Amino acid sequence: MFKELNPLLHSELRLAVVSLLMTVESADFVYIKERTNATAGNLSVQLDKLQKAGYITVVKGFKGKKPHTTCSITPEGISAFEEYVMALKSYLGDRI
Amino acid sequence: MFKELNPLLHSELRLAVVSLLMTVESADFVYIKERTNATAGNLSVQLDKLQKAGYITVVKGFKGKKPHTTCSITPEGISAFEEYVMALKSYLGDRI
DNA sequence: TAAAGTAGTTTATTTTATAAACCTAATGTT
């Protein structure tokens, strides 16, 4: 009846991050933070989890002299997201 | 960009319960438990939260000599669910 | 050169979700 919802994606902020990264080639920490309205601390933690799951890549470097973190979604992230959407549909019936 | 997801509904089991109750006039504890694959303890707790939020009504009585709990969704539950679905759409783009 | 800002990370606290243990009554079982 109801499909299981991948707990890594069933989190408001992580879902927002992945959803955002689905629409762009890459995005940096500050941009993601602004778009998702997240606090830096929360975002830092959640990006880490997504990276450890292999759903995103996180590249830390410098832009000029400031630290700069760039994220992008991986193929595994894309398919996890797509599966999550399918699973959600089992909860939402035809109103979606 | 991303709408807030009602935390009361953004829980796998509570979402399943509400989603199920959207499709029936009422359902009893055991039926909900079976349909959602929940443990009794977890279901008991989550039904309580939904009731306290005013999203469902929970009527406890007896069927023959055994306890019997019947649940149904309230108008507030229906609109909360519908708003939740709208909010979700902001995360899912056009794949939904 | 001191204060303030940027870009994060780490740690601590609060919430949640969940399972395990428990309760009460009814129904077999010997």
Add this chain to the structure above:
DNA sequence: AACATTAGGTTTATAAAATAAACTACTTTA
């Protein structure tokens, strides 16, 4: 009759999550 088992839950304890607050390290500005 006494005891175990099942049904239908509830309560409590634990593990996992989310989040905010505090902190780090460096840079820019006054």
